[in-house]
Amino acid sequence: MSDMKDKLEDVKDNVEEKADNAKIKLDKTVDDVKEYAHEAGEDMKQTGEAAKEKFSEVKEQVKSGFDQTMADVMEVTADDRNKAVIMHVLSIFFGFLPSLIFYFALGDSSEFLKEEAKNDLNFQITLIIGYAVSFILVFLVIGFFLMMALGICCLIFEILALVKAKDGEHYKFPLSLNLIK
Structure with a gap:
């Protein structure tokens, strides 16, 4: 065991x-x-x-x-750049009318002009809406200041846009509603 x-x-x-x-x-x-x-x-x-x-x-x-903007992709002629500059200058004084005319009259001849006119027209429509709101607010006194601010913004942004257009580039307006596609 x-x-x-x-x-x-x-x-x-x-x-x-x-x-x-x-x-x-x-x-x-x-x-x-x-x-x-x-x-x-x-x-x-x-x-x-x-x-x-x-x-x-x-x-x-x-x-x-x-x-890249369309201006970078396509050839932009000096004539198109000059027309875009004229449109932006006229838009300072006449509002949306120059961009509307350029959009329909010259838009078919140049994609650059059509795009510039479309951007400017969207901006001008946005300004019209801003002016309408300002007019309503005039009764509260703040409307006067808002109208002045819109006028100054219009002048500054249109000048910036015409400088860019002179170089053959598109300018995207800040705070602009994109109503026209």
Whole structure:
């Protein structure tokens, strides 16, 4: 019986030794997997940051490509630039009428003029709406100041637009409603 106990003890020790070895191997494997996962995570993080950076670069290139105005894409003649300047000067004094005339009369002859007239017409319509609101507010006295501010804005923005038109570029009027597409 003592032989059996000894053999049982040997088997038990052998099993414990193999279990300890298996546990050591398992711990090493788990550590290796953790290390690999950490390295893979770092690689993915770096790859993700690189991809994000590349995406930002591509996004900026696409955005700058879309931000090109029609004047950059097409050939704008000196005659078209001069007509656009005249339209903006006349718009200072006569409001929406010059841009309306240019839009319908000369818009078919030049895309540049049509786009300029459309932008100016949208701005002039926005001003008319602003003047209407100002007229209503005249009874509260603030309307007088609002009318003066609109007049000054009209003068400044039209001058900026005619300078851009002189260079063959479009000017996007700030706060202008985009009513005419």
